[in-house]
Each structure stands twice: as structure tokens, then as C-alpha cells.
Amino acid sequence: MRAGRWARRATIGAALATTVAAAGFTGWREMETSRLQARLLSGYAQSMTVTLRDGPNPDTRYPRQGPYNERLGYTALPGYLDALTRDLYSVEQQAVASPALDRFMAGGGFPIYREKTQAGLTLLDRNGAPMYAARYPERVFDGFDDVPPLVADTLLFIENRELLNEDQPRRNPAVEWDRFGAAVAMLPLQVLRPGQRSPGGSTLATQIEKYRHSPDGQTTGSVEKLRQMISASVRAYRDGEDTGAARRRILVDYLNSTPLTGRAGYGEVNGLGDGLWAWFGTDLSIAKRVLAEPSADGRGLKLKALAYKQVLALLLAQRRPSHYLIQDRPALDRLADAHLRALAQAGVIDPGLRDAALAMPLAFRDDLPAAPAASFVEQKATNAIRARLLAMLGVPGLYQLDRLDLTAQSTLDAAAQARVVEVLGRLGQPDFARSLGLTGERLLDARNNDLSKIVYSIALFERGPEANYLRVQADNLDQPLDINEGAKLDLGSTAKLRTLTTYLEIVAELHSRYAHLPKELLGDVGEEASDTLTRWATAWLAAAADRGLPAMLEAAMERRYSASPGEVFFTGGGQHSFVNFNKDDNGRILTVQEALRNSVNLPFIRLMRDIVQFYMDEGADDGADILKDPNHPAREAYLARFADREGSDFLNRFYNGYRGKSPDEALARLAARSRPVPHRLAVIFRSVRPEAGLAEFSAFLRARLPDASLSEGELSALYAKYGADRFPLNDRGYLARVHPLELWLVGYLQQHPDAKRGEVLAASANERQESYRWLFKKGMAAQNTRIRIGLEEEAFQRITEQWHRVGYPFDTLVPSLATAIGSSADRPAALAELVGLILNDGVRQPIVKIRSLHFAAGTPYEAKLGLGPLKGERVLHPEVCATLRRALTDVAQNGTAKRVWGAFKDAAGNPVVMGGKTGTGDHRLDRWGPGGVLLESKAVNRTATFVFFIGDRFFGTMTAFVHGPEADDYRFTSALPAQLLKSLAPALQPLIDQGATRTADTRVAPAGL
DSSP: OHHHHHHHHHHHHHHHHHHHHHHHHHHHHHHHHOHHHHHHHHHHHHTOOEEEEESOOTTOOOOOOOHHHHHTTTTTHHHHHHHHHTTTEEEEEEEEEOHHHHHHHHTTOOOOSOOOSSBOEEEEOTTSOEEEEOOBSSSOOOSGGGSOHHHHHHHHHHHOTTTTOSSOTTOOTTOOHHHHHHHHHTHHHHHHSTTOOOOOOOOHHHHHHHHHHSGGGSOOSHHHHHHHHHHHHHHHTTTOSOOHHHHHHHHHHHHHHOEEEEETTTEEEESHHHHIIIIIOOOHHHHHHHHHSOOOSHHHHHHHHHHHHHHHHHHHHTTSHHIIIIIOHHHHHHHHHHHHHHHHHTTSSOHHHHHHHHTSOOOOOOSOOOOOOOOHHHHHHHHHHHHHHHHHHTOSOHHHHHTSSEEEEESOOHHHHHHHHHHHTTTTSHHHHHHTTOBSTTSBOTTTSOGGGOEEEEEEEEEOSSOEEEEEEEEOOOSSOOHHHHOOBOOGGGHHHHHHHHHHHHHHHHHHHHTTSOHHHHHHHHHHOOSHHHHHHHHHHHHOSOOOHHHHHHHHHTOEEEOOSOOOEEETTEEEOOOOSSGGGTTOEEEHHHHHHTTOHHHHHHHHHHHHHHHHTTSSSOHHHHHHOTTOTHHHHHHHHHHHHHHHHHHHHHHHHHTTOOHHHHHHHHHHTSOOOHHHHHHHHHHHOTTOOHHHHHHHHHHHOTTOOOOHHHHHHHHHHTOTTTSOHHHHHHHHTSOHHHHHHHHHHHHOTTOOHHHHHHHTHHHHHHHTHHHHHSOHHHHHHHHHHHHHHHHHHHHHHHHHHTTOOSSOOOSSGGGGGTTTOBOHHHHHHHHHHHHTTTEEOOEESEEEEEESTTSTTOEEEEEOOOOOEEOSOHHHHHHHHHHHHHHHHHSTTGGGTTSSBOTTSOBOOEEEEEEEEEEEEEEEEGGGEEEEEEEEEEEEEEEEEETTTEEEEEEEEEESGGGGGOOOOTHHHHHHHHHHHHHHHHHHHHHHHOOTTTOOOOOOO
């Protein structure tokens, strides 16, 4: 029996041994062949799919980390989509992951899809033609066959020797079992010695997963390493059990994307191609050629050795890129030399290449790689689109924007853009300018003007059913600035269009108030009204047979104003006179329509005065009542505001003079501003340093009055008489003959020498009122002057609000009647927006530069966005817009812009109806002397603008601009941009014709010209 038991045990032992041996053999074979993994993982990987479906997908899983995901914008996509859908856009299609992929990602796996080696921003025009493309990395291997065998063999020797073995086609490239086993064996040693480095168990496949998707591109622990290995394993079997193609792709992807730290002024460097260029100045195409071909001679061998050592160094530097490429380059040179010997010993390179490379120390380029030459003229439109994307997405800069995996379709017409840019680029040539009719009176002087100094800019928009689309944006300024949107310019008489719009809106408001009243009540309203416009409106309504708004607006355009420059106007805080451009207009009485047609200044100055008076009397208190009634409760408030504002202006000026000076320097400067008379200096010193003693006071006066014989008694008397507590601030300022606020400021700065401007203004509130106490005791005339200034400022606040509603781009207007003729400046693009508003019957539509956005194509994060339902906002009466269109058409047909009439033709060859407003701005800095004598007038710039519409669909602006003192040499007027638009008509006509037939994104009802 015992023998039987031993026999049975032996049988069981043999069976167990056989089983273990079989399991071991099976495991060994599986590690060698990956047959089971291939079968299981290929089916699993192929079930991980992504489908693009209509509408948004709220269940999309976005990555939260990983340099690759951050660079391409995948981690920020939820924020981008949220911002865009709250703006003008809606998600039309979005990726939906299959259940298997969704579960894999939910469990922590990296998403399985064909990742992009290169990506970046692409901009398309309205027809889908490419306009701009950024691709990063810029220099890549196109595929496995493009990689020189020497580079591939070197990489495999260093990092992953078994990757391309062809004996087992199903091999899992994510694991090299011998290296993995060695790494696992070292784990106990790492526990005992945390700083101990171990041989890496990472393959190229897992390294790619790490530097693309792991936090900060690093392996933070065993769990992260397992994520990398599992994700790499599944990814390898996406195309089936045979991983040959996947393994070759892994090698190429690694070479194209391995991170090689960043270089200041250049940015992050990824991939061997960009690494060679950024760190050594070697072009990838040259390196590929010399490394792929046998060396024909000694020079060829040196070139090959140089390129090879640079490639080797970068492949090695990937282990610690910042250390090797920035901090310790000699260590990288030594490491490369050691590997050269090992590579030669292993037969990867021949001894000749080894020796030639060893003889060449690494030479890093010191200068930054030269950026490719770029023409801002040619890129102006695409830069405008990129700037718009920055604002829409909240991306911090163009560097980050260009690296997003994004294709955006703009509304620009690339063909028209190119034609216009070609013309603008030649306008500096005198012969070409003459051929376009741009020389002559009020145009260019080709003999005496440097035509290359003139900047021309055009923006053209097309009106659609729910939006206005930018079609052309171009200029000839070879700088990033776009003067259409980025500059604040004096655009002269184009401001008359804004003034006229405000005027007609007031007329429409008066019509809504009073048109329903019977004649007798209208008479009562007119008698009580203190402003001209209300009196006219009530009188006209009382007499009109047709009280409709269109008739009233037409009558308003026929109201007459004098063009005489003889009147002096109190505006902007002082007395001002104005002139007309054409002296022949000086003696005329013109209708509003006539004044607009010929751009006559004085009627619009007087029209703005009526507008200001209307708003002055529209306030909480009637301005006329405030000025007439000396006991009106609002008077004191206006005077106090005047004192506060003007006092602040004086303090700001004084602060600029004393800022940064020591207490002694400030006192000396103040003393020097007054005549050296004992009592004046005494007032200054005792006000500025009230705590100083008699000895210090005496020393100050004697130093300032060396020739005066002042006794001790006289000094003591002056010290006692002019103490700061003996006189109020105003009286001390009068005695010292300096402004009381300057006296106070120097005293304050003695105690607070580092005080900021805001602190000074906050501390001086009472002193500002005290320094103007005299004003509250003056008579009605002096007070009314200041009250008028306050009332005018309030009126201009109301006017500013109205101008903002129609697109005025700046926060404030200059509170002066001169705003009617351009003193408040403007932007050409903002004026074009106003014309678009007029063309669209007063309904504001968004200006669209980007038609659609396509994020992350071919990924689980893919999303396509288009314009969502857009809703217009009414900001002008349609009747006002109809009146304005007729008035602007008259300007183009009969007035200052008549040279453009007939430039564009319809299909039948008839002139397309046009309208617009011209303006010339001559911005100067004037310095005036006593008595109003002009001492100096220095040119800042000269601008001429034509804002226009073409038919019922297109509108825009054309500007000519010269900056700096040289502007004095030019005499062109707004005739120049008008003539240039006429000259550009052949370049723009195809776009106009296309607009007449295209309906895809611009269907629109005629505005009724």
C-alpha cells in the first residue's frame, strides 16, 4: 500500500511538473509571440470606435492632463465650447465614443484612436480655400520609408531593440519582457534606496503614451506605468493582430514627437526634425540625405558624422532634455561619445563614422532660429481672424492658438482679398498711382510726396439675413497693426454721419411724443420749450398736412443753418471759432441735406449745438431754468462738480511737476515760481512747512533773498504774520501768487513724498472745494459760465450713449461742438458698422468673421460648430435709416464722393446705387501763447476716409493715412479714398456679382434704397 501511495504521489508530481512546465512554456511562447494578446486585444481595440453624430454630446469625456492634450487644446475644449455656444455658435456635430471606448476611458485608459503627429490651426476662406496653416512640429518624417535606416537602427539600439523584429508579426510592442523583468527586479532596491536609478522598462510605445498623456509627461508611479502599458498595448492592435505596421508607425511617431524641452524665444521643441533645427541649425531634409547616402569622400564623411552625432545627442537628450540641452551640454557630449563607441562595437555604425563623429564636439547654435519671413500685408486678414479667435476662445496668445487642433472657416473671400492686396501693394509706385487716377488736386502729388509713406486700408462687409460677414480686410502697412480696427484716428467729417443720425433719432423721438397731440396743445408745448428742436417739431406738426414720421424726417433734412464762420461759440470750456473747408460756403444758408452733401462744417456745428441744447433741457432739471434762476437748487451742485473736476485737472498737472522730487526740491521749485518778495516767500514756507521753527524760516528767506537786509525782528514778524492758520488756502494762494492747490500739494508732499496720484486726489477733496469758494460768491454771469460747462458735459454723456448704441468704439466724447466735425476721433471699422446698421433698417446684426469651427477632427473630442440662431437688435428707427440712405446716396451721386458713382455695375450694366460719407482729419498739436497767439503747430497724422455702401448688400470703409510730422507734406483729402475705391472696382466687382447670386449664407431682403 505504501508503494501504491508513493506511485500515486509520483504520478501527481509528474502531472504537476508537466502542468507547470506547460504553463511556463505557454507563458514563454506568449511573451515571444503575443498570440493570445493579439487575439484578445485586437478585437477589443477594434470595438473602440468614434462616430460623429448630429447635435452636442454632453457625455463626452475630455482629458484633464497630458502635454499633448494640453497643446492641442483637448483639455480646454469644454471651456471653448461653452464660450462659443454662449456667443454666436451652436454645436452641429460632435463625436460619440463606442461603449467599449467609453468604458476604457472611464476606467482610466488613454483614448484609443489614430493620434496626430502634426496638428495646428488651419484657416479657410468662405469657399473652403486654405488661407493659413500652422503645423507643429514643423519638420517631420513623412513615414517609415522616409527615416534613414541609420537613424532607425540607432534609436532601436538605444531604446527598443526588439521593436521591429519580424520573426513574430503579432508581437506586443508595449512590452520588452527582458527589460521589464529587469526593471521589476530593481523595485526592492528602489524601496531601500529611493534615489537609486534603475534600467528603464519603457518601450517606445509606452514612452509615447507617457510624454503625450501622463501628467506633465512623467510617470508618477506604478499605476501610471500600468496605464501607459495597457493603453499602448491596446493601441498597437487597432488594425488587427499583425502589429508590423503599428510598430513601424511607433518608431516614426517617436522620432516626430519626442519632447526636447523648450528654447527661449522659440518655444517648445518636439521631434527630431525641429530639434535639429532649434538646437543645431540643421535642416531635417539635409540631415536625411547625408545620413541615408554612403559617404563619397572625406568631406561627405564629416557632414554625415556631424549630422549623426547631432541626431544621436538628441535621442539621448530625451532622457533629461532640460539638463542635457540647457544646463550641462558637455555631459551630453560625453554621453554621445560613449554611445558612439558602443554603437560601433555592436555593428550599428562603422568605425569610420565613429571616429569622425568622435572628432566633432557638439556645437549648439547660439542664435535663435530665424523666423520665416512674413508679409503683414498679405497676412492682415488672417491675423484679424486669429485675433478674433483669441477673443472668442480666451486663448492667451497666438503661440497657443496656432498649436490648437482646429480648422476655422472664415467669411473672407480669398480671391477678392488677393486682388485687393495686389493693388494696395503697388500704390507706392508713382506710375501705378497715376494710372489709377490717384494724383492731382486734393489727391496725391507724385513729384513731391513719398507715396510709400501712405497707408491704405479697406474693410468690406456683406449683409446677410442674420449677420454681417467680413469679406475683405486689407491694407499695405507691413506691421501687425490694423488701422481699421486697432487705431484711434481723427476721421474728420465722417463724424457728421453720427451727428446726423443722432439728430434724426431726436426728431423721431419728438414725433413719438407729440404727433398725436392736437394743434392747440402743440402750440402750448412749443411755447414752453426752451430748445430749438422741440420748438421746430411742435411748429411743424401743427402745420403739417402729413404728420407721418417719413415726412417729418424729410422736413428735418430741409431745415436750414448758416454756414457763416463769424460766430464765436462757447463750448468745451472756452470760446471757439470754426471754419469751412471751402470758403465759398461761408456766406450761404444751407439745408441739412446740402451741408451733408458738400460736407460744410458750420451748419453741423450749429446742428450739434441744437442737439446739445435738446439734451441739456432733457435732464432732471431744465438747463434753461437752472441758468435763469439764481436760487435754483441745482446750481450749487453744478458749481461743486465744476470745482472738483477743474481742481482735479490742476492737481494732476501740478503732481506731474513735483512727482519724484525730494521735499527740499519741491519747496525750491515752488519758491522759484513766485517773485522773490519777502511776504510771498514767507507765505510759501509757512504754508508748506507750518511746523518749522523761526531759525529754519529765517535761513530759507535769507538764502532766497541774499541782497535783502532783513532784521531778526522783521523775520520774526513775517514768521508770525503768515502762519498757515492765519489765512484760508485761497488767500494764501493769492498772497503768494501761486495756485492754492499747488501750495497745498507741495505741503502735502512734504509729509508724504511717495504719495501716488490717487492718494493725492483723495486727500484733496475739501481743498478743491475751498480753492473755488470764490466761485460760489461770484455773480450769475461767472457762475453760469461754469454751469454751462457742466450742462454741456452732461448733454455729451447722453450723446455718447446714443453713439455707443450705433457702434462708437470709445468710452467718451470730447464735450465740444467740434465733435460734430471729428474732434472725438473714431475707427474706420466702427463707422462701417454704422453704415451696415443703416443698410439693415436699424437692426444691429453681429459682424461675423468666422463661419464655422471644427475642433479635434478624427478624435474622440471632435466637434463641429456653426452659427447658431442669431437675433438682431433694433437700435434705430427704420424710417431714420431710410432717410439716411437717401442722404448718403446723394453724397455719392452729387456731393463730395461723386467720383465713385457708376464704379460698380449690375448684370445689365447699370450703375449700382452707392452711398457714403467722406472725411478728412488733420490731427495737429498746437501750442498757444498769450492772447491766443499760435506759437507752434505740429502735424501728428493726416487721415482721409470714405465710409460707404454698395447696393443693398455690401458696405465698408476705405482709409488713407500718413503718420508723423511728414503728414505736413501731404494735401490729399477724402477724395483720395473715394478715388481708390473707384480704382478697386475691377478687383471687387466679381465679389459684388457673386453676392448678387449667392444665397448660401447671405440671403437678405432688399433694404429699399
